Amino acid sequence: MIIYKRSERNMANYFLFLDELKSNKEYKHFCIGGCFVEENYYRTELVKRVNAFKSHIFGNTSVVLHENEARGKKGAFRKLGTSKEKEVQFWTELGNIYADSDLHTLCAGVEMENLTKYYPTKTEKDSEYYITLQIVLENFVHFLIDVKGTGSVYLESRDMNVDYELEKHYSMIKENGTLFLSSELMQKHLRSISFPLKIDNNIGLQLADFVLNPVARNFQNKQQRELNIYTHIKNSAYNGNIDRHDRFGLKKVL
16 A cells, blocks of 8 residues: 655646446446546636537537437437538547547446346445445546646536435545555545536536446447547546556456
């Protein structure tokens, strides 16, 4: 376990935006994942970039980007069904945001069938939420240690009970540390966790939403959709500075 002394210097702050994907008939893995970005860059560059993309595609910035709605061509995304060219344009320009922006992707997934088989008397620390969130936070803090930064975490609000449970897991991970990082390190580098609403039009959470499905497909060797941004997500994954995105970026647990 690594222990570092506290530093009094000012640290750059990073935002980690997360979403969850529950296992279902299509996906075997429960996943928590998303992307992280330096706060000032997010506020001054990335938000503008995504809003420019929205304006170009939809003519306004009020549209909330959501993969399921884009795939189903629902609501504001109905225009993607009017021509193949528009649909290709949407996915190409969206992928370029991940490719060209100074952000990193993270995701952890656990196959629920294996989790139930290996841990039949599941405790709180054996829950899919705790396991995946712990890995994502550990890898996020691994990055923060390297850049001498701090991090704040954002997840889209589901309901009060789910938000409360995730906040409990977050606090437990900070208090207990992880397999490789001490509680002192986790508390030094992690700040608050927040749960914005979908109507808040949070740009970071919208980018996080598009990470999970392609990664879950890869976890179970499922073919990617014809139009997808998986390559950009993989190339943007945090790799621990040792070219190991499978360990530090997109990690399948079970």
